[in-house]
Amino acid sequence: MxxxxxxxxxxxxxxxxxxxxxxxxxxGYQIGKLPEIEGRSGIENDGWNVSNICGYFDAIEMxxxxxxxxxxxxxxx
Numbered sequence: 883m884x885x886x887x888x889x890x891x892x893x894x895x896x897x898x899x900x901x902x903x904x905x906x907x908x909x910g911y912q913i914g915k916l917p918e919i920e921g922r923s924g925i926e927n928d929g930w931n932v933s934n935i936c937g938y939f940d941a942i943e944m945x946x947x948x949x950x951x952x953x954x955x956x957x958x959x
Contacts (some may be wrong), residue, residue: 887945892928894942901928 896907898922904930908914915926919937929936 890942891943894939897929897936897938897942901930904929 893904893907896904907930908916916929916938918926922931922937923929923951925937929938
């Protein structure tokens with residue numbers, strides 16, 4: 883899991899660099915597109931919409947606030 887988290891943090895840095903840096907990141911990791919966001923057409927190509935708004939920063943920042951919940955005994959079986 884830690885390797886994936888590091889890649890997401892690297893994506894955050896690429897997004898900060900703008901559209902072209904994000905495209906380079908996606909090519910470098912051989913990622914075709916980012917996940918689609920409903921109502922944000924084209925954002926999956928480089929992280930940015932036509933209004934120059936990034937749809938991924940908030941989600942990436944929330945990773946630092948995520949606390950996994952422990953399952954109660956007998957659940958999840």
